[in-house]
Amino acid sequence: MNSIHYLYAAYIATWAIHGTYLAILVRKYSRIRREIEKLKK
Amino acid sequence: MKRGFTILAIVTGLLLSFALYAALIAAPTERTMGDVQRIFYYHVPSAWTAFLLFLINFVASIAYLIRRDPKSDILALVSAEVGVVFCTVVLITGPIWARPVWGIWWTWDLRLTLTLVLWLIYVSYLVLRRFSTSSQTAKLAAVLAVFGALDVPLVYFSIWFFRTQHPSPVIGNGGSLDPRMAHVLLINWAAFLCLGWLMGWTRYRLEVLKREVEEAQALESLLEGAR
Numbered sequence: 001m002n003s004i005h006y007l008y009a010a011y012i013a014t015w016a017i018h019g020t021y022l023a024i025l026v027r028k029y030s031r032i033r034r035e036i037e038k039l040k041k
Numbered sequence: 042m043k044r045g046f047t048i049l050a051i052v053t054g055l056l057l058s059f060a061l062y063a064a065l066i067a068a069p070t071e072r073t074m075g076d077v078q079r080i081f082y083y084h085v086p087s088a089w090t091a092f093l094l095f096l097i098n099f100v101a102s103i104a105y106l107i108r109r110d111p112k113s114d115i116l117a118l119v120s121a122e123v124g125v126v127f128c129t130v131v132l133i134t135g136p137i138w139a140r141p142v143w144g145i146w147w148t149w150d151l152r153l154t155l156t157l158v159l160w161l162i163y164v165s166y167l168v169l170r171r172f173s174t175s176s177q178t179a180k181l182a183a184v185l186a187v188f189g190a191l192d193v194p195l196v197y198f199s200i201w202f203f204r205t206q207h208p209s210p211v212i213g214n215g216g217s218l219d220p221r222m223a224h225v226l227l228i229n230w231a232a233f234l235c236l237g238w239l240m241g242w243t244r245y246r247l248e249v250l251k252r253e254v255e256e257a258q259a260l261e262s263l264l265e266g267a268r
Contacts, residue, residue: 003074003075003076003077004076006077006080006140007077010083010084010137010138011061011065014133014134017126017129018130018240021126021240025240025243028247028251032250032251036250036254039257
């Protein structure tokens, strides 16, 4: 593998990790919002 | 509060874009490693951000053990969680960088092993917080965090005191980093600090909301039981 591919792999991996964590936070937020709506009813 | 969050989000987005440009295009190419050395601009700032977050976790855990303040407990939880995210980046980008430079993905070198142990300690901390149902969970987690934090200086200073495969420090005392590379490194660190702050802020608000919802649900079931 060309060394430039390792560079791209490292940068893509970094953003995949941060993106996954942000997606987890968004999912947690939607779940809490649903719980709040349920409590309001 | 909402305005502050929006401003931070915009600043983070701009800084991350500029930092990416600086790391991939503006920074000079290193002579021996070539372009793959640019992994350095993500690997090192991620490690520094993780160390800082684990330090915040340590201070917040001590504060919780002294004052039993739920805010300190939430801060400890949030800093550990975001710290694990950045530490994961370090553990993934490190081997990707090592493969073309050292010819191996991983070696049981002191710094690498201690970093893996550090990650495992904080993952254990998060697992304890997630699955323990004891009323003592926050206290137990704070004690684990205080002992876990002892690994941070060991990781950081391991390259000073022991002969390791990992490169020696490139900035500060004895460092020989090109000033243009040092600027790009600091820009990337600033961008990652803002990202960590943004993630931490979001996670903190979520945890506060979650605890309020749990309290309201407990109150609701209590009222239903009384009816």
